[in-house]
Amino acid sequence: MNNIGKAIKISDKVYWVGAVDWTVRDFHGYQTSRGTTYNAYLIMADKITLVDTVKAPFKDELLSRISSVVNPSEIDYIISNHSEMDHSGCLPEMIEIIKPEKVFASAMGQKALESHFRIGSKITPVKTGDSVSLGNMNISFIETKMLHWPDSMVSYLKEEQILFSQDGFGMHLAVDRIFDDENSWDIIEEETEKYFANILMPYSNLILKLLASLKEMNLPIKLVAPDHGPIWRSNFGKIAGLYGKWSEHRPVPRAIVVYDTMWNSTALMAKAVGEGLRETGIEFKILPMGQSHRSDVATEVLRSSAMIVGSPTLNNNIFPTMADVLTYIKGLRPANMIGASFGSYGWSGESVGLLNDFLKSMEIEVVGEGVKAKYVPTEADLKACFEQGKLVGEKLKAKIGK
Amino acid sequence: MDKYVCDACGWVYDPAKGDPDHGVAPGTAFVDLPDDWTCPECGVGKDSFSKQE
Numbered sequence A: 001m002n003n004i005g006k007a008i009k010i011s012d013k014v015y016w017v018g019a020v021d022w023t024v025r026d027f028h029g030y031q032t033s034r035g036t037t038y039n040a041y042l043i044m045a046d047k048i049t050l051v052d053t054v055k056a057p058f059k060d061e062l063l064s065r066i067s068s069v070v071n072p073s074e075i076d077y078i079i080s081n082h083s084e085m086d087h088s089g090c091l092p093e094m095i096e097i098i099k100p101e102k103v104f105a106s107a108m109g110q111k112a113l114e115s116h117f118r119i120g121s122k123i124t125p126v127k128t129g130d131s132v133s134l135g136n137m138n139i140s141f142i143e144t145k146m147l148h149w150p151d152s153m154v155s156y157l158k159e160e161q162i163l164f165s166q167d168g169f170g171m172h173l174a175v176d177r178i179f180d181d182e183n184s185w186d187i188i189e190e191e192t193e194k195y196f197a198n199i200l201m202p203y204s205n206l207i208l209k210l211l212a213s214l215k216e217m218n219l220p221i222k223l224v225a226p227d228h229g230p231i232w233r234s235n236f237g238k239i240a241g242l243y244g245k246w247s248e249h250r251p252v253p254r255a256i257v258v259y260d261t262m263w264n265s266t267a268l269m270a271k272a273v274g275e276g277l278r279e280t281g282i283e284f285k286i287l288p289m290g291q292s293h294r295s296d297v298a299t300e301v302l303r304s305s306a307m308i309v310g311s312p313t314l315n316n317n318i319f320p321t322m323a324d325v326l327t328y329i330k331g332l333r334p335a336n337m338i339g340a341s342f343g344s345y346g347w348s349g350e351s352v353g354l355l356n357d358f359l360k361s362m363e364i365e366v367v368g369e370g371v372k373a374k375y376v377p378t379e380a381d382l383k384a385c386f387e388q389g390k391l392v393g394e395k396l397k398a399k400i401g402k
Numbered sequence B: 001m002d003k004y005v006c007d008a009c010g011w012v013y014d015p016a017k018g019d020p021d022h023g024v025a026p027g028t029a030f031v032d033l034p035d036d037w038t039c040p041e042c043g044v045g046k047d048s049f050s051k052q053e
Helices: A056-067 A091-098 A107-117 A185-217 A236-248 A265-280 A294-303 A320-331 A351-361 A379-401
Strands: A014-016 A019-021 A036-038 A041-043 A049-051 A077-079 A102-106 A123-126 A131-133 A138-143 A153-157 A162-166 A223-226 A254-259 A283-288 A306-310 A338-345 A371-374 B004-006 B049-051
Touching: A019 A056, A056 A091, A077 A091, A091 A107, A102 A107, A102 A138, A107 A123, A185 A236, A185 A294, A254 A265, A254 A294, A254 A320, A254 A379, A265 A283, A265 A306, A265 A338, A265 A371, A265 A379, A283 A294, A294 A320, A306 A320, A306 A351, A306 A379, A320 A351, A338 A351, A338 A379, A351 A371, A371 A379
Parallel strands: A049 A077, A077 A102, A102 A123, A162 A223, A254 A283, A254 A306, A306 A338, A338 A371
Antiparallel strands: A014 A041, A019 A036, A041 A049, A131 A138, A138 A153, A153 A162, B004 B049
C-alpha cells in the first residue's frame, strides 16, 4: 500500500479521506468531462467513524488518507449512506481490514448491500430520527428514499454541525481544493446543475419535500459534505435555493431543438425552427446529436421549457441517436414542457409520428402535428419549420404569462 | 382494505389515501388500481408490490 495521500481536515474532528478520479469521463452513460471525486469522511470521535467508502479501485487512496490520521484498524463504526458502488465498492474489503464494531445503513441499504456484496448480516439498520452516540459526539440519520436510490440516507453530526449528504448537493468535479469557495463558482454551479439534471431530476417532488423538512428541522449547518465534488462551506444556501428552483420546473422563456441528420435535410429544418423561435424572443439552443452528449442535453432540458425534436426516417424508424437521447430524457421525467417534432424522409416518413408519440409518452404537451420534408426541404417546408418554431415560442410565452 | 409495499423502494400504498397526484381517488383498493399505475416514488409497476403484513 502506498502512503502518499493525506487526509484533509475539514473541521475540528472531521477529515476528508476520499479519492480523486481525474480520469473518469463516462460515468454509467453520464459524461463526466471534469472527472469526479468519491468522498469519504473520518470522524475522530471517541468512537472513530468512517462515513462512506470509495469506488473499489480507489481503496488504497482511501486507506492512505485514513492512515495519515489513524490506523484504519482503530475505526469503530462505518456508516454507509448510499449503497451505489462508487461509495460502497470497497466496503466489503474495508470491513475485512477494519473489523468495525458496527456498520450502519438504512433498512433498504442493508438489503442493497446484501444484494451487491452478500454482507447484509454485517449491517445494523437505522431509520430516520435514529441517533448513534460516538461517545463525545452524536450522529443522527435522515432517510432520503429515492434521492436517488431506495437506500439513500444522510447523516448529521451534531457537535460539528456537518450534514453528510451522500449524493445530494454533489457534483462530478475532480478538484484539489476540497471546499466550494476555493473553486470557480461558475464551474461549480454548472456541474451541480448537470448532476441535478442527470441524477435527481426524476425525483424533483421528493427534493421539494426534503428541502421543506430540512427547513423545518432548522439544523444548524456549518458544512454540507456530499459524496462527490467539493464540500459546501460558503454557498450551501445558494445551492439549496437553486435545488428548489430546479425542482419546481416553472416555465421559462427558453427552448431547445434536439435533432440528428443524415443528409443535412433535418439539420436545415432545425435551423429554420430556431429562426422561428428567435422571432418570438424565446432564447434557444440547437443540439445536434451527432455532436452532443445525452447528459448535456439533460442539463439543457432542465434549463428549458420547450423541446422541439427532429429526426430523419431511417428504415421506418427514428434515427438511433434520437432514440438514445429521448429514452434517456424520458427516464429523467422532464416536467411542465411543451414540444413539437420535425424531420425529413425519403419514402415512408414515420419519424415525425414516432417523435410525437415519444413526446406524449413523456407527458410533454405536443404543439401541432409536426413538419415533414421529402428528401430535401423546399422553401415551403422550411417556412413550415419556421412557423413551428414561432408557434412553440408563442405558446411558451402564453404559458409563462398565465 | 390492505396496504401494499413497494418491493423496490419501500413506499406504501394506503388505499385510504389513494394516489391523488396520479388520479387515484382515496378509497381505491390496490387491486383496483389501473394496470399502468406505477409507484409514485420509484416508478416500478404494480407487480412489484407486496401486501403489507
